[in-house]
Amino acid sequence: MKKGKLFGVGVGPGDTDLLTIKATKILKNVEVICSPRSAELKPSLALSIVQPILDERNEKYDILDPLFPMIEDKSALNSYWDLAAEIIITNLSDGKDVAFITLGDPTIYSTFSYVAKRIAESGYEIEIIPGITSFTGCAAAAGISLAEKDEIVVIVPKVDDRLKRIMEYGDTFVIMKTSRHSEILEEIVNQDNRDKSIISVQNCSMQDENVFEGFSKDKKYLSTTIVKFRDKK
Numbered sequence: 001m002k003k004g005k006l007f008g009v010g011v012g013p014g015d016t017d018l019l020t021i022k023a024t025k026i027l028k029n030v031e032v033i034c035s036p037r038s039a040e041l042k043p044s045l046a047l048s049i050v051q052p053i054l055d056e057r058n059e060k061y062d063i064l065d066p067l068f069p070m071i072e073d074k075s076a077l078n079s080y081w082d083l084a085a086e087i088i089i090t091n092l093s094d095g096k097d098v099a100f101i102t103l104g105d106p107t108i109y110s111t112f113s114y115v116a117k118r119i120a121e122s123g124y125e126i127e128i129i130p131g132i133t134s135f136t137g138c139a140a141a142a143g144i145s146l147a148e149k150d151e152i153v154v155i156v157p158k159v160d161d162r163l164k165r166i167m168e169y170g171d172t173f174v175i176m177k178t179s180r181h182s183e184i185l186e187e188i189v190n191q192d193n194r195d196k197s198i199i200s201v202q203n204c205s206m207q208d209e210n211v212f213e214g215f216s217k218d219k220k221y222l223s224t225t226i227v228k229f230r231d232k233k
Contacts, residue, residue, distance in 0.1 A: 004031075004092035006119055007099045008106035010131020011049045014222075015205035018137065019053065023129050027053045031096040033061055034088055036068040036111060046101045064088065064098070068111050081111070085118035092124050105131045109157055109176070135174040138201035138224045142211050146172055146226070159185045167192050173227040179219045186215045195230040 007026050012018035019027075027033070027050050035047040044065065054061065066084035071077065088098050106112040106128050116126055135155060139146045147153045151171035156163055159181040167173075167188065175185055178200065189198070202210040202223045216223040 001093075001095050003124055004094065004096040004098060005125045005127065006088060006092060006116065007097065008110075008112045008116060008126065008128040009099045009101050010105040010110075010129060010133075011046050011101050011103060012132040013104060013134045013137035013204040013206075014045075014049060014209075016049055016052050018132050018205060019050070020129065020131065023131065024053055026099055026129060027101075028057055029097075030099040031061060032064060032088075032091045032098040034064040034066070034084075034098055034100040036066050036084065036100075038068060038070050040067065046103050049103075050101055062091070062096075064091070077114075081114045081118065085115050085122075088115065088119060089122055089124065092119070102131075104133045104137075108133055108155075134176065134204060134222075134224060135226070137204045138174075138226060141201050141204050141209060142199045142226065144199065144226070144228070146174070159188065164188055164191075171229055175225045175227065177221065177223065178216045178225040179221060179223045182215050182217060185225065189227055192229065197228045197230070198225065199228075200225045 007030065009023050009026055011023065033054070035044040037044050064087055066080065066087060068080055091098050100112050100115065102110045102112045107130070120126055136146065152169065153172045153174065154166065154170040156173055156175045159175065178185055189196070198214055200212055200214065200216045200223060202216065202220045204222065204224065215225055
C-alpha cells in the first residue's frame with residue numbers, strides 16, 4: 001500500500017483570508033487534519049482559522065487533536081510529541097495524507113518541527129507549506145515596514161539576558177508573546193538611548209485585533225511588540 005504524505009501547513013496569524021492558495025488546496029483534499037491543542041478543554045485556534053475552508057468540503061475527513069501542553073518539562077514534552085507522531089504515522093501507513101496545521105509558519109517556533117523529525121526518521125515523505133508569519137502580519141496591521149536597506153531585524157521569542165547583550169546590534173526587534181514579560185522588556189528597551197518607536201499588536205488579523213503605541217500591559221496571549229530604533233547611539 002502506498003504511504004501517505006505529511007504536510008506541515010502554515011495557516012497564518014488568524015484571518016482565514018490570509019491562507020495561501022496552496023494551503024487551501026491541501027486542506028480541501030487531505031483525508032486527515034492534525035490540529036494539536038494546548039489544553040484538554042481549549043479549542044484549537046489553528047482549526048478555527050481553517051474551519052471555513054473545511055466546511056466547503058464534500059468529502060469526509062478525520063481530525064486528530066493531540067495534546068501539546070505549554071510546559072517546560074522536556075521529558076514530558078517528548079512523550080507528547082512521540083504520541084502525536086505515532087498517531088500520525090498510523091494514518092500515513094494506511095495511505096492517508098495528513099495536514100498538520102500550525103499558526104503562522106511551520107518553520108518559525110512551531111511544534112510541527114519536533115513531530116516532523118520523528119516522522120521523517122520513520123521514512124515518510126514530508127512537505128512544508130509556508131504561511132504568513134505573525135510578525136509580518138503585525139507589521140502589516142500597524143502599517144509599518146520591518147526593515148529597510150541594511151537594517152537588522154531580530155525575532156525574540158523570550159525576553160532574558162540575551163536580549164540585553166544583543167540590543168545594540170539590532171535595528172528592529174520583534175518581541176513575541178509579550179504578555180509574559182512586559183515589565184522586563186520595557187526595562188531593557190528603555191535602557192537603550194536611541195530614538196525609538198514602539199507598537200504592539202494583539203490578536204493580529206482577527207475581529208478583535210488591537211494595534212496601539214507602547215507596550216502591552218494586559219495578559220493577552222497573542223501579543224507582539226515591535227520596537228524600531230531610528231538613530232545609532
